Amino acid sequence: MKRFVYINDESYQNDYCDNQISNTKYTLWNFLPKNLWEQFRRFMNQYFLLIACLQLWSLITPVNPASTWGPLIVIFAVSATKEAWDDYNRYISDKQANEKKVWIVKNGARKHIQAQDIRVGNIVWIRENEEVPCDLVLTGTSEPQGICHVETAALDGEIDLKTRVIPTTCVGLDSEQLHKIKGVIECPIPDKDIRRFDANIRLFPPFIDNDICPLTINNTLLQSCYLRNTEWACGVAVYTGLLPWMQ
Incomplete structure (x- = not known):
């Protein structure tokens, strides 16, 4: 074509x-579900989640569920925080690139505009x-x-x-x-x-x-x-x- x-x-x-360019992976609205989806796509995370869920059933395990759910939540929270920070830095970089001033020609004369325009x-x-x-x-x-x-x-x-x-x-x-x-x-x-x-x-x-x-x-x-x-x-x-x- x-x-x-x-x-x-x-x-x-x-x-x-x-x-306009955008290299971010998330928005404020989709961060939580999208990040959880990406984390639980990994087999090991699915395995540990299954174990944690089974430990909620007191008839089959004598272990306190907090001993598994606590570390699991901490690991997921740390991973999500890192992803959020990286995505925020991408947002700042995109914003700087989009708002950078450039010269274009309009109606026979040079004009200052933002790069995204x-x-x-x-x-x-x-x-x-x-x-x-x-x-x-x-x-x-x-x-x-x-x-x-x-x-x-x-x-x-x-x-x-x-x-x-x-x-x-x-x-x-x-x-x-x-x-x-x-x-x-x-x-x-x-x-x-x-x-x-x-x-x-x-x-x-x-x-x-x-x-x-x-x-x-x-x-x-x-x-x-x-x-x-x-x-x-x-x-x-x-x-x-x-x-x-x-x-």
């Missing part, structure tokens, strides 16, 4: 999700050492050669910087033109393969006469990468939100 991303066109932006088709501007908030197709950089450098350690563990290049159809566009470009990107739906991106871009006149330009992974900036050794770069948001390779 394919998706069509219309650049700088708000009329199509509601076709896809926003950029980025929509597919927005042109996003990244500055040096900033984290890429969503998957972008690179359209411009501060370098005259049309290149930029990214750190992808968060994705693949590799610490060497990688070079990304703008598509040939965007070569020669200045900063003012990058604020106003219109066009369409035809790309596959999101998947877990972070090393492949088979797509194409077509800019509408007056920027170029509807020529189709192929795109590869070298023309992209993936979410969670960091821009390095480049003053700025900009690109079109093609995938937003919690992506398959993040799950």
